[in-house]
Amino acid sequence: xxxxxxxxxxxxxxxxxxxxxxxxxxxxxxxxxxxxxxxxxxxxxxxxxxxxxxxxxxxxxxxxxxxxxxxxxxxxxxxxxxxxxxxxxxxxxxxxxxxxxxxx
Numbered sequence: 001x002x003x004x005x006x007x008x009x010x011x012x013x014x015x016x017x018x019x020x021x022x023x024x025x026x027x028x029x030x031x032x033x034x035x036x037x038x039x040x041x042x043x044x045x046x047x048x049x050x051x052x053x054x055x056x057x058x059x060x061x062x063x064x065x066x067x068x069x070x071x072x073x074x075x076x077x078x079x080x081x082x083x084x085x086x087x088x089x090x091x092x093x094x095x096x097x098x099x100x101x102x103x104x
Contacts, residue, residue, distance in 0.1 A: 009033045021089055029093030032063030037082040045086050068092030 017033035
């Protein structure tokens, strides 16, 4: 899992984005996750992640502009405090089993 440039977005099961992505596909070179809260339009979400204001490590920008990034998935969900949360998972390099399924 070398090359995981994301800020550690550990979930309630103590797994990282790279571990969660590995459940559904094999990937190489990089896996990362960007999270945006509050913005509701695609333009505002992307601009916020690129500007990455308040994030000294600029981890969102690093994931989005990683030269190995090749495939991404996006989900936007309502949130009681922030209005909406957008999560973008991105992988790079060669990948297998890129068929996606939804679970409810």
